[in-house]
Amino acid sequence: MDRARGRRGARAARLQSRRRQRQQRYGRFIGFTALGSLIPGVGLIAAGKRRLGTFLLVMLGFVAAAALMAVVLIPNTRLLSYGGDRQMLLLLGAGLVAAALVWLVVALISHRLLEPDGLPPGKRLGGALVVVMATSLVVAPMSVGANNAFTQRDLIGAISGGASLTTPEIADNKDPWADIPTLNLLLLGSDAGDGREGARPDTLIVASIDTHTGDTTTISLPRNLMGFPFPEESPLSAIYPQGWLKPAGEDDLEYMLNATFRNLPALHPEAFEGSEKRGADATKWAVEGALGIDIDYFMMVNLDGFSAIVDALGGVTMDVPRDIPIGNKELPGGGCTTPRGYVHAGDNQHLDGTQALWFARSRCGADDYDRMARQQCVISAMVDKIEPTRLLTQYQSLAAATKDMVETDVPEELFPALIELMITVQSGTLESLTLDRSFFGSMGTTSANPDYEQLHARIAEYLEPSDPDEATDPDDASDTDTSRATGEDSESDDASADPQADDGAENSVDGSLDSPSATETAPDDTGDNPAGEGETEDELPDDEPVETDAIC
Template identity: 60%
Template sequence: MQRARRAQGARRSRLQTRRDQRNQRYGRFIGLTALGSLIPGTGLIAAGKRRLGTTVLVILAALAILALAVVVLIPPTELASYGGDRQMMLILGTALAAGAAAWLLIAVGSHRSLEPEGLPAGKRLAGALVVVLSASVVVAPLAVGSRYAFTQRDLVGNISSSGGSNTTPDVDVSDPWADKPRLNVLFLGGDAGEGRTGLRPDTQIVASIDTETGATTMISLPRNLSQIPFPEGTPLAEAYPNGFTGSGDPLEWMLNAVYANVPRDHPDVFEGVGDPGADATKWAVEGALGIDVDYFIMVDLAGFEAVVDALGGITVNVPRDIPWGNKSLPDGSCTQANGYIEEGDDQLLDGFHALWFARSRCGSDDYERMERQRCVMNAIVDKADPATLLSQYQSLASAAGDIITSDVPADLFPALIELMVKVRTQPLESLTLDNEFFGSMGTTSSDPDYDQLHARIQEILAGTPATPDAGETTPPDEDTTEATSQNASSERSGADVQQASGEAEEPADEPTDGATDEPAADEPVDAGSVC
């Protein structure tokens, strides 16, 4: 009896030893599978495939060293510029997708090589889950990066020039700013919504950028600017020898009417042009300011809400109750508002209300509305931190691709992005051509002296300050009005020029519910402090 008991105990001991050995082998298998999924090649070496595993490890190390060298040796501005290179984005997206696929295949191969024979189905499934979870730590970021690269490539293609132009300069894309001390880009806010006849970009802003320093002046033009001369030597100067003026409704001869009316009346001038209205408006702005306008960027405000919503809303200080859902009438009164954006600091606005905050005209004039637009764009820049941009990139890029068009050539985007990096390190000054500005010259926006205006703009742009590093303060010149910026406060000559700070403003427009365009009042409405 005792002998039988001892034999039975010995069998139990042997069985337990075997179970322990199998568990140890399974634990080693799981650990090596996870390691092989995280670091390709290690699992193959552990499985006895040393030559193949070593080759994979060497390739991985070489790629890691190459990536580190790129980050360390290439200047950050040049790296950023690659975001505008469609060919580079194609290469990067393809490489990341291929890397993700290769990583996953090697992880699966390591798992199969390490897997002990005779494992039950449950343990095989557990091993497969370890592969998926471990590999996803690397494969998922690679896949997301690939998707972002292809999205960025599509975005550049969507917003770049899609047709001919009479007004874009001929440049050498390898050094586009060699003979161009200033780059002038016209931002247009367009809305061809229901109830409106054609598109009228009521907000027009020229960003004049010093290509050496990145210092930028934003010039906001009033939509009711009249009698605009077109530049000498252009077809429109011959068509309108006395400027953009004529009989009939004065609203049809203001700056914001150029976009629709000039191409309609002179279609032969714009044959083959991708955006005739923008081309005509660029010539009008050139004639008004006396500067060359190189490119335009049009923002369709019908999709503006999507951008704000993708950011999770924006926070602004509302200076007074702002009506929404109403419209201006020809006699200067307004229809009944559907509601109000209530006065108060740090108000969180979704896309719908942010758009109305920027566009609402009733109870204010164009200049107060321009200030609200500046507040909205500042709020967008504040909200668009790297973490938000990264997490919401797909929705933001999709919205931007739907609402932005331009005549910037696709192959110029790398240089333009590199220049924008400089712009972010410099003060941005904002100049509004308002009643005070024209009053200082003894004129109005409806009857301007363009010779004086040209001279004043040249003087202002010549005095645009630049700081070597963000956060420094430019020493004051002569007694001037204050011009604040995103990074520093600065002052410059021109005491009669009212300047307000601002990030690069995206244009905004009036409601699309059939509101009637009316000239701005001669005197601004005292609507209180804005933002």
Template identity: 60%
Template sequence: MQSRRNERNQRYGRFIGLTALGSLIPGTGLIAAGKRRLGTTVLVILGAIFVLGLAVVILVPPTELASYGGDRQMMLILGTALAAGAVAWLLIALGSHRSLEPDGLPTGKRLAGALVVVVSASVVVAPMAVGSRYAFTQRELVGNISSSGSSNTTPEVDLADPWADKPRLNVLFLGGDAGEGRTGLRPDTQILASIDTESGATTMISLPRNLQGFPFPEGTPLADAYPDGFTGGGDPLEWMLNAVYANVPRDHPEVFEGVGDPGADATKWAVEGALGVDVDYFVMVDLAGFEAVVDALGGITVNVPRDIPWGNKSLPDGTCTEANGYIQQGDNQHLDGFQALWFARSRCGSDDYERMERQRCVMNAIVDKVDPATLLSQYQSLASAAGDIITSDVPADLFPALIELMGKVRSQPLESLTLDNEFFGSMGTTSSDPDYDLLHTRIQEILADTPDSPATPDAGETTPPEDTTEATGQSADDASDDRSGAAVQQASGDAETQTDESTEETPGGDATDEPAADEPVDAGAVC
């Protein structure tokens, strides 16, 4: 009796072991059950798939492999293949279990065997199911943020080699907030990323929202509509760079018939006219959803140059309402999404140029945080947040090449250039009255990495007045920044925040250590 029981236990133990093996390596269980031809066929197919996958990983460069993430057709194939593979794997595991199961097993042992199948198979099937879900999510994300309509400003490219005749790719990043209380979207944040398509070296050019009088590129409909540049009567706030997005399509709808994002098209032409460079594509980030992206990353780490107020707003008389609190000064401060948003957009006690520096700090911190581990663990929430807040006019078919180029960008240090009072002062102008021909020349020299010495006024010339547009140019849209509605404080009279813009210290560094105002700097030195 004992011998028979031991034999049954041995048979059951062998059954459990082979069931687990057959669930982990499809085909082995079938062979052990006597179905050699079927089991061998399954093993050969599995081996061929494994060898093919290994060859792809070894032979295809990592940047090219990553670029497949931008190919919607490839993501559809991959997602479908992984889903089908997961189902097939599970069915073969169940078939092996059924073939190996001894006759007459009690219910408890049969359930135990089924549990072994589920646990063993899940080691492989679960990652395949997650991979399938990620592939479909990635496909949807590319569709959501790619071009949703025609455009007057996107270039025609050969998708087989999109950078063949394009030594530099210029992408305009726009940050806008069309949230409750705003009369319309005004992208106060405008940063042009100029990318060397060969090396990936990138210069980020931050444009002030109060730039005025800029021309539109020759040969465009807006050059005819505004022969004297973007200028006119009435409220000066309506003739600044950040007003182009809403005002130009409103006043000239015939130019933008059928265009997916007329405001972005008009703003691209405005930046082209201001800087004298072609703007290929735009990427719009809705700041109202910015918090979700940072939170999905687990927060970001930046150097905070001074206590940054949150929960207050600027008022037309140059004062500010009382802050709800402050983001504390200090190096390597960890910010959640709410804090990062206020760090990037807070205006009280500072000018636009300091705010532009902080925005670059946030962008660099996000780039640094996007590592493979974070992407894998937070991909669903990141993709969901990005799909809700990012739009662009980049064609979906261009995303593979763009992702491959981003791999080069990540390998290079980002350089930054802020078009601030010091920059314009070095050329003898201000942001409210620039010499655009001279500005075009300077930008070309900087992007060519051969900047000349800063232009200075002749000895007999009068030093131009400091640009005061920002001090009187607060938009009524700033009211959306209010979370407190508290009492007014005199930010401009605060001895700790009032500074002479011509000698203001750059956050995170000493003014005496700064490079020339019209030369790009490594953004890491600022943040």
């Protein structure tokens, strides 16, 4: 009996030892499976494949060292600029896909080699789950990176380039700003949409960027500017030697600055032969003639896209000087309908895309010039919000909002340099000039009948680089910029206000940056409101115009 008990005890001890060994083997299997999934080669070495495992570890170390050297030695702006190189994006996306596949295959092979024989189904499933979870920590970010790289490549191809008659010749794409100390970009807000024939860009802003420092000056032009000349190099100069003057009896609205995009290519298609950006070329020539400066490239944003882009950035934060109505429009005979809501006044207000759009576009109870100043506020807030980390986390939604809503004549090979410049802009200064009533009044003119020689001189003076040796107190500089932006350096009265400042277009959600003013005469703009709803040529209530120096 004692012997039988001894045999049973020995058998139990052996079984317990085997269980401990199996548990140890399973624990070792799980541990090396997880480690081999995170670090290719470790699992193979543990499974006895030392040469292959060591080779993979050496290659991984080499790639990691190269990446670290690139981050340390290459400036961040240059690294980010590679996001504009379509060839580099293709290589990056393909490389990440290949690396993810290799990583996954190595993890699966390591798991299979390390798996002990005779594991029950439950433990085998546990091992597989460990592989999936550990590998996803590496493969998932690679997949996101590859997807973003391919999306960025498609985005650049979708919005860029196209034959243009107005883009500068670039001798060296690696240093495109060598001969362009100041880059002038024309930013357009398009009203294209359902129920509208063609596009009429009612938002026109020139961003003049110092290509060395990133210091930027924005100039907001009134859409109702008239009688402007064209630069000598433009074929339109020979057609309109005295400028684009309105013939007697014609509608003013068809000869304003914002009408050039649609009307000039239709009137003179021979002047735009070979161009794929006819409307933009016409508008660039018009702005060049009006301001007396060269316009290098344009970028046009459909207003629905503007709202989506702001949402993709996570909204913007700005000071709202007063309640801004949302969704109202002009009534026949004057006044405005009841808005469906407001962008409420307050400091550091966080606005979503719809609120930011109405802050920029609303004109009921104000005027075009007040709206122009608010648009510059939104641009400044968006520049402040653009950060590399946010772009990475929100990239897919931002790209989706941009692809079908943005158009430009910047060639795709220039995007790396342009992205690098935009990063520099964030560290530079930003000044604003609004060509409003006070600005034209200080010259004794209106936007409907400016003195363009005097306007050219004023713009040249404003854009002249400041003397770096002249130190200026920041508070004083701010005051000076505000005065220049609103034209308050000279006296002006309501008699000099432009009677053509409004077109009376309906202020609707999916329309343009149009909202009829409650302070000016509104000629009938059937182009902006095909249905003609709510339009009137009667003078609207003579409210006091909002002072633009109170904006943000």
